[in-house]
Amino acid sequence: MNIQHNISLKKYNTFGIDVIAKRFISIDAVYKLQQLLKIEKDVFLISGGSNMLLTKDIEQLVVHIDIKGISIDKEDENFVYLTVNAGENWHNFVLWCVDNNYGGIENLSLIPGNVGTCPIQNIGAYGVEVKDTITKVEALEIATQKLNTFSNQDCNFGYRNSIFKNDAKGKYIITSVGFRLTKKHHNLNTSYGAIATELASKKIEKPTLKNISDAVIAIRKSKLPDPKVIGNSGSFFKNPVVSKDFFLTLQKKYPNIPSYTVSDSEIKVPAGWLIERAGFKGNRFGDFGVHEKQALVLVNYGNASGKEIYELAQKIQQNILELFEISLEIEVNIIH
Ligand code: EPU
Numbered sequence: 001m002n003i004q005h006n007i008s009l010k011k012y013n014t015f016g017i018d019v020i021a022k023r024f025i026s027i028d029a030v031y032k033l034q035q036l037l038k039i040e041k042d043v044f045l046i047s048g049g050s051n052m053l054l055t056k057d058i059e060q061l062v063v064h065i066d067i068k069g070i071s072i073d074k075e076d077e078n079f080v081y082l083t084v085n086a087g088e089n090w091h092n093f094v095l096w097c098v099d100n101n102y103g104g105i106e107n108l109s110l111i112p113g114n115v116g117t118c119p120i121q122n123i124g125a126y127g128v129e130v131k132d133t134i135t136k137v138e139a140l141e142i143a144t145q146k147l148n149t150f151s152n153q154d155c156n157f158g159y160r161n162s163i164f165k166n167d168a169k170g171k172y173i174i175t176s177v178g179f180r181l182t183k184k185h186h187n188l189n190t191s192y193g194a195i196a197t198e199l200a201s202k203k204i205e206k207p208t209l210k211n212i213s214d215a216v217i218a219i220r221k222s223k224l225p226d227p228k229v230i231g232n233s234g235s236f237f238k239n240p241v242v243s244k245d246f247f248l249t250l251q252k253k254y255p256n257i258p259s260y261t262v263s264d265s266e267i268k269v270p271a272g273w274l275i276e277r278a279g280f281k282g283n284r285f286g287d288f289g290v291h292e293k294q295a296l297v298l299v300n301y302g303n304a305s306g307k308e309i310y311e312l313a314q315k316i317q318q319n320i321l322e323l324f325e326i327s328l329e330i331e332v333n334i335i336h
Contacts, residue, residue: 001025001036003061012064013049014112016231017306021062028066028087030175034145036063037173041142044335045173047086050113051121051233052333055306065116067175070096075183081135082179086116090123098209103186104133104179106213107195110220112227112234116174120164121331122157126192126216131157133179139164139172147175159268160238160331188212194219223294231300232291236313237271237328250324271320271328272296278319288312310334 007024010016021044027033037043044060046052066087073081080102084093094109107128111118119137123130134157137150156163164172190196190207198215199207207215225232239260242250247267251257254277260268275281275295282292288304289312291297298309317328 001032007062009046009049009054009058009062012046013052013054014227014231015049015053015233015306015309016227016300016302017054017309018303019054019306020057022057022059024062024064026064026066028068030067030140030147033063033065033067033140033173033175037140037142037145043142047117048090048113050111050227051117051331052335053233053306053309054335055310056336058335063173065114065173065175067116073178078183078185079180080183082181083138083176084115084179085176086114086174088115090115090118094213097181098213101209102181102183103188103209104128104181105130106209107189107192107216109213109216115177119155119157119162119174119177121160122162124160126195126219127189129157129159131155131162133181134177135180136178137164137174138176138178139168139174141172143171148172159241224297225291225293225299230291231302231304232297233332235271235296236298236330236332237275237296237316238331239268239271240274240326240328241266241268242326243267246325269326270296274320274324274326274328275316278316278323280316280319285312290316306335 004024007021008018009021010018040061042060043063044058045063045065047065067085068087069085071083073083090113091110093115094105098106107126108123108130111123118130119134134152137155139148141148188207190199195215198218204211241262244265244267258270258273262268272295280290281295283290287301288309289299291299298313313330320326320328
């Protein structure tokens with residue numbers, strides 16, 4: 001086994017935080033992972049590194065999941081069933097699907113990270129959540145090295161949530177994800193305002209998967225920082241869900257507050273709006289700050305530490321609580 005020593009993790013996390021892995025190994029096959037787990041139980045996993053904030057050097061063995069490959073399990077007239085290995089880059093996979101006219105994930109274009117981590121937080125954007133295309137998740141149980149298959153139901157998906165953030169947390173390593181995508185009669189989701197505007201500006205009336213993917217890419221590029229240029233982890237906080245009664249009192253005070261209805265009694269409020277309203281949008285402190293175009297995104301302009309960014313996040317949480325009486329929940333995994 002090729003274990004390396006004192007490796008910087010800067011290029012392995014999209015926040016670009018420069019911490020050291022005392023020991024580091026890249027794994028490109030499930031059987032190698034099984035062999036490794038027989039001897040190493042206390043491991044720290046890193047895949048696309050797109051949803052974590054590293055605040056210190058990592059003492060455990062860092063295992064970089066780099067298992068590649070896409071296979072077509074079966075297909076019929078309407079659907080294709082794919083198994084995609086965990087180390088495939090998410091956006092490249094989306095583009096491959098769009099090129100092959102496989103529909104369902106085109107709205108999730110340009111999301112950073114790898115396929116293996118997409119079920120953990122049930123990635124979602126522009127009216128689509130990945131859970132609606134996932135058929136199964138294969139994961140190695142760390143304690144037994146057995147490969148388990150989780151059905152879509154087993155995954156307990158919710159908004160930015162799954163079993164892998166709860167009961168199964170820390171117990172499994174996802175090795176592949178199964179998808180069912182459409183080959184025809186695509187269920188196009190263009191309801192999200194910005195997509196509709198983008199398509200209209202291009203005079204596209206009957207959009208293809210590629211048109212939607214291109215629209216999403218254009219919207220994301222206009223609002224969200226490219227992690228290759230400015231370190232970030234996308235939305236740092238979840239959008240809070242509040243009771244309808246509470247929302248109505250909030251709305252009296254702030255008539256322009258945007259909202260999405262979750263159920264008869266619950267309303268989701270955009271955290272980005274709250275943070276902007278609290279005056280943090282575009283604030284820069286040395287090498288870190290709040291993105292100028294989307295207040296939900298905290299950024300590293302170069303050499304910020306994870307601790308600095310975490311302290312800013314806590315300051316934001318406290319301000320939002322004082323101003324709006326709303327607790328903002330952090331979405332990114334903070335590694336203490
Ligand atoms: N808003 C502001 N100020 C801001 C940001 C947003 O007022 O700085 C307002 C907007 O004007 C709009 C509302 O908040 O009225 C919603 O904004 P946006 O459409 O940008 O979406 P979001 O709710 O802030 C969520 C996801 C994003 C995803 C977008 C689009 C979460 C936590 N975030 O953001 O996900 O791309 O919707 O679907 O649910 C990510 O997870 O990394 C991510 C970028």
